[in-house]
Amino acid sequence: MQRAAEKAPHGRRPELTLLDGLRAVPPGVARRYQVIPLRYEGDRLVVGAIDPDNLAALDALHRLGHARIELEPLSQERYREVMQRWYGPVGDIAEFAARLPPRLDPGEPSLGFDDRSDESPAARFLALTLTAALSENATDVHFEPDRISPRVRFRVDGVLVDRVAPPPWLADRVIGRIKSMAGLALGECLFAQDGQLSFPTPAGSVSIRVSIVPSDRGECAVLRLLTVENEVPTLEQLGMPAAVRLQVVEAAAGQEGLIVFAGPTGSGKTTSLHALLETVDADRRNIVSIEEPVEIHSRRVRQVPVRRETGLDFASALRFVLRQDPDVILVGETRDTETAELVLQASLAGHLVLTTVHASNALGVFDRFAQLGADRRLLAQVTRLAVSQRLIRLICPHCAGKACFACDGTGLKGRTGVFELVTLGNELAELVRQGARPGELRAAARAAGMRTLQEAAAELERKGATTAAEIERVLDLQGRSGSPGGD
Numbered sequence: 193m194q195r196a197a198e199k200a201p202h203g204r205r206p207e208l209t210l211l212d213g214l215r216a217v218p219p220g221v222a223r224r225y226q227v228i229p230l231r232y233e234g235d236r237l238v239v240g241a242i243d244p245d246n247l248a249a250l251d252a253l254h255r256l257g258h259a260r261i262e263l264e265p266l267s268q269e270r271y272r273e274v275m276q277r278w279y280g281p282v283g284d285i286a287e288f289a290a291r292l293p294p295r296l297d298p299g300e301p302s303l304g305f306d307d308r309s310d311e312s313p314a315a316r317f318l319a320l321t322l323t324a325a326l327s328e329n330a331t332d333v334h335f336e337p338d339r340i341s342p343r344v345r346f347r348v349d350g351v352l353v354d355r356v357a358p359p360p361w362l363a364d365r366v367i368g369r370i371k372s373m374a375g376l377a378l379g380e381c382l383f384a385q386d387g388q389l390s391f392p393t394p395a396g397s398v399s400i401r402v403s404i405v406p407s408d409r410g411e412c413a414v415l416r417l418l419t420v421e422n423e424v425p426t427l428e429q430l431g432m433p434a435a436v437r438l439q440v441v442e443a444a445a446g447q448e449g450l451i452v453f454a455g456p457t458g459s460g461k462t463t464s465l466h467a468l469l470e471t472v473d474a475d476r477r478n479i480v481s482i483e484e485p486v487e488i489h490s491r492r493v494r495q496v497p498v499r500r501e502t503g504l505d506f507a508s509a510l511r512f513v514l515r516q517d518p519d520v521i522l523v524g525e526t527r528d529t530e531t532a533e534l535v536l537q538a539s540l541a542g543h544l545v546l547t548t549v550h551a552s553n554a555l556g557v558f559d560r561f562a563q564l565g566a567d568r569r570l571l572a573q574v575t576r577l578a579v580s581q582r583l584i585r586l587i588c589p590h591c592a593g594k595a596c597f598a599c600d601g602t603g604l605k606g607r608t609g610v611f612e613l614v615t616l617g618n619e620l621a622e623l624v625r626q627g628a629r630p631g632e633l634r635a636a637a638r639a640a641g642m643r644t645l646q647e648a649a650a651e652l653e654r655k656g657a658t659t660a661a662e663i664e665r666v667l668d669l670q671g672r673s674g675s676p677g678g679d
């Protein structure tokens with residue numbers, strides 16, 4: 193909470209982040225008067241209120257030290273949604289953290305907390321944090337230790353945002369709680385450890401992958417929330433334009449061949465492939481997927497999770513799956529020579545294969561397969577199409593880009609896909625077979641009408657759906673395979 197204050201010095205505070213909002217209007221006040229801080233307009237704090245004529249609310253806000261306040265009407269639904277999804281859950285941690293002592297004196301009885309107990313402060317802090325992360329649809333939670341100001345950050349819409357941090361004395365205990373829940377060695381603080389924990393929620397248990405790495409300031413923990421979606425979105429919902437949709441659906445209706453989606457981790461390519469599989473006739477065709485991990489459940493697809501610890505990697509799983517009389521096979525990722533070879537062989541042998549690779553653009557797919565030792569002639573023969581995609585944040589529907597607490601003062605909330613598609617016609621196939629240079633491939637693809645990621649993104653901006661800065665941020669990540677955040 194203090195960090196938010198430092199970032200927003202008096203005099204100039206155009207943005208209201210979620211943490212600033214909690215500071216400006218504590219959750220208790222928000223609940224009592226049914227008000228929510230929305231944004232700053234100059235030196236005025238704009239607060240949404242179900243009853244904008246409520247003088248008691250105005251008075252309570254003035255007493256919090258806000259000189260200039262404007263109450264703006266807010267619907268019941270919006271108030272409820274905001275309280276449930278952002279303000280309430282993060283408010284719960286803020287209220288809990290505010291009740292904790294800032295430091296513990298030696299000999300303080302609370303030093304004797306049993307961190308294994310579900311009632312210990314560490315356990316409560318972790319549970320509240322995970323609940324908030326899930327309700328915000330965060331993909332990762334970072335616990336960053338520090339003796340003076342530890343930090344907790346969520347990755348939301350692909351970007352890290354600050355959330356409520358524990359006081360320094362509690363930070364190590366939270367890491368300890370994570371380790372004990374994940375079954376990791378508690379005393380081991382010098383080596384990296386990986387594990388998994390299961391977090392119970394009213395909607396069922398959520399599986400969480402845990403990574404602990406020692407740093408100069410203590411152990412850092414990064415938790416990947418493996419939330420499993422039970423509904424596969426449609427290609428349209430993913431933002432795929434009609435022209436691209438027609439071509440991918442037609443390719444997926446084919447009997448054999450290879451469809452490849454490219455992009456960095458977290459660009460949504462696996463979700464797109466699942467959406468595409470929904471268009472395939474599952475009654476007449478046997479659809480099998482191999483995934484690591486399974487993040488979207490589909491009743492039409494038999495889904496095989498990769499289990500490295502038992503030696504079941506993509507290549508060996510694909511060998512087993514090929515004995516199951518499949519028609520359509522989704523291979524979650526092709527990242528080694530053996531899998532690349534098997535994928536090409538299977539696409540040649542009467543199967544339709546869908547997979548993803550790390551490549552910065554659609555044409556980069558061919559280079560990526562070649563790097564993995566694939567035979568270019570075979571590649572040119574089986575590839576139907578290659579698609580590259582990115583997820584671009586949209587202008588926040590709550591504030592129309594003005595920057596409010598719901599979008600953490602960024603003006604952006606939610607994401608949509610942008611796509612670049614290459615179909616392999618005769619000319620391009622010939623160039624791939626010859627191992628033509630990227631420039632040549634590109635010129636031929638452009639001549640055949642390929643629309644680039646940049647062009648697709650620029651159209652979003654023209655329509656007023658996103659900003660130039662956001663496009664620059666996302667497309668600058670090109671080629672880099674970092675930026676985690678779930679596919």
Ligand SMILES: [Zn+2]
Pocket residue numbers: 588589590591592593594595596597598599600603604605
């Ligand atoms: Zn907003």
